[in-house]
Amino acid sequence: MFYNWPVRSRPGYFKGFSMTNDQGDRISNLAKTTLHDGWSRLVDYSFDYRFSDGRVVKRSWEVSERPAASSVLVFDRSAGKFVLVRQFRVPVYAMGEGDGFFVEAAAGLIDEGETPEEAAIREAREETGYHVEELLPLRSIISAPGLMTEKVHCYAAIVDETMRVGSGGGLDEEHEDIELVFLSFDEAMAMVENGALSDAKTVVMLQWAALNRHVFGL
Template structure:
């Protein structure tokens, strides 16, 4: 499969941000010609599937400026430098929802947009969920509403595009598959 690889000839950092860095890379194509690639470098992220003892999926409703709309999503967040994904998952669950858990189990990891970004999202399932309002502490620029829905309500929210992001859709479809297997 080496015949498909592109060799980086030159890489220039165009932007150094708080969440992403943007590079312009000149690459040599498999046929010997050159082209450019705009690449977003991201530290990675986590997302958490959390189910209450009443069978409700814990989510947050928040405004997403990139799409200029409000979405419902599972709790998620960016990996901090040197932080293990499991630690990030537990921290983000607490900060965004006020829920704590005994631990998390890895479900799968996936790239969000491999055509132009290296963001890798690690999806976890929370174990031993407990509500602890003392642990709810959002970042100063983060505003969310807690939403708890059944699987059927979540599926309806996908149809109405209230749930419209890949990580949450993946989680909902995973839960639907688990239910079908029972």
């Protein structure tokens, strides 16, 4: 199910923008070598790349092949707050970004046989404890185009206290330890502004919320 909400447009914002593919085939002689096959698959792509001036060079690129994911920005209208999650992220810790605990929207990989919408509803329930009945599709984003193949399908959902069916916190069998973070619109925007909230998909969704506050009754 989807909300059929009107969304404020920005007339002319992308006027004149176009994508063309008149350069012909720029990639040839592609070969792939799997370097590691675990939770993610690391693959070396080697290929001949033709520049726009006709030069051809041999290139090699390591790509992390990842399945698609879904993320949902949950808004509890009873409390007037966004429901985000805080959890330990090893890469963030490895980067030396604070203690490694990261605030973001509920998200997860799409299981085999699931649709992106089904995954978003499941993740919202597992991580936040809310049973989402309807979704507003926002957009799909490429997480890190220079590194991995992961695409994240982003949604928004409006819930209320009657739709709270659990405590959230993730799944024990997946060793998830998730804390719920309830933020007003102003609090969420302040965290984006000061860098306390820096997860890309969540920033994108909150910026969408800032442009479409009427959707959330804000």
